[in-house]
Amino acid sequence: MSHEYPNLTPVKHKKEGYTGWIDGITKIEELFTGARDSGWQYRIYLPNGKRKVAPQEDLEHYFGLKGCPPRELLDRYVHAAEGESDLHALGYNLTGLNSEERRKLLVYCAIPMLGCEQVLKSLCDILWRKVRRRQQEKIDRYRNALEQWSNDLDFVLTRESVQTVTLSPELLNYIKAVREHLEEYADIRGNVSSNNT
Numbered sequence: 001m002s003h004e005y006p007n008l009t010p011v012k013h014k015k016e017g018y019t020g021w022i023d024g025i026t027k028i029e030e031l032f033t034g035a036r037d038s039g040w041q042y043r044i045y046l047p048n049g050k051r052k053v054a055p056q057e058d059l060e061h062y063f064g065l066k067g068c069p070p071r072e073l074l075d076r077y078v079h080a081a082e083g084e085s086d087l088h089a090l091g092y093n094l095t096g097l098n099s100e101e102r103r104k105l106l107v108y109c110a111i112p113m114l115g116c117e118q119v120l121k122s123l124c125d126i127l128w129r130k131v132r133r134r135q136q137e138k139i140d141r142y143r144n145a146l147e148q149w150s151n152d153l154d155f156v157l158t159r160e161s162v163q164t165v166t167l168s169p170e171l172l173n174y175i176k177a178v179r180e181h182l183e184e185y186a187d188i189r190g191n192v193s194s195n196n197t
Contacts (some may be wrong), residue, residue: 003042004056006101007077008069008090009108011044012062013054019062019114020044021069023076026053034058063112086114087122094148102148103155116162117171123153124178125173131181139186146186153178154191 004009005011010021023045026032032041042059044052049070068074068090077091090109092102109169127149131144139146156162157175164172182188 005042005059005108006091006104006138008073010062010065010069010112012064013044013052014058014060018044018046018052019065020046020052021065021073023051023073036175045069049180051159061108061112065112068113076196085122085125087119087126088116090114092122094145099151101150102152106152107159111156111159111161111182116156116159117167119156120153120162120167121171123149123156127178127182128152128174129180131178131185134185136185141187143188145184147188150182150188150190158191 003025005022006191007024010019011022012019021044023043025040026043027040029036032055033053034041034055035057036055038055041053041055044054044059046052047065047070049072068086074089087110090105090113091097092105092110094102097105106119114122127146130146131139153175157164179190182190
């Protein structure tokens with residue numbers, strides 16, 4: 001069985017009702033709770049600092065834990081640098097994550113913790129830094145990355161939970177400007193074009 005939830009995902013135990021964040025896995029069967037037919041179970045870090053262990057089928061993604069996990073937990077998985085985006089601080093990056101892993105991180109961690117508006121703004125910030133000056137050499141150097149970030153932006157924009165009518169006019173204008181630059185100077189057309197925002 002593959003791991004459904006990435007580290008730092010907010011979860012709720014279906015039967016016991018406790019909430020917390022995914023804090024890796026354990027393979028020590030003596031700690032297992034519930035079903036024991038898998039070779040691992042999730043460790044869950046609770047808001048009070050205590051820890052629990054549970055199988056994947058006993059957990060569900062939980063949107064009620066607002067804000068980021070405690071610094072002690074974040075430090076285990078994220079090596080934050082001063083001035084980095086909140087999205088990057090949660091572990092979002094192209095070099096260490098494939099598209100499926102990035103999308104899981106966006107759905108299970110970033111959107112619940114930061115909100116759609118902040119995630120979209122962060123993705124736009126990343127793209128804007130590369131295309132705003134229209135420097136073709138820079139655009140060519142980052143073309144693959146620009147396509148991946150653009151795909152992630154589309155992914156978030158097309159989520160059922162994202163209602164573009166609830167997004168601020170400033171963000172919608174920002175998304176439109178980023179899309180126009182991507183289309184005009186990098187010839188990158190996403191699923192959501194500048195005309196759709």
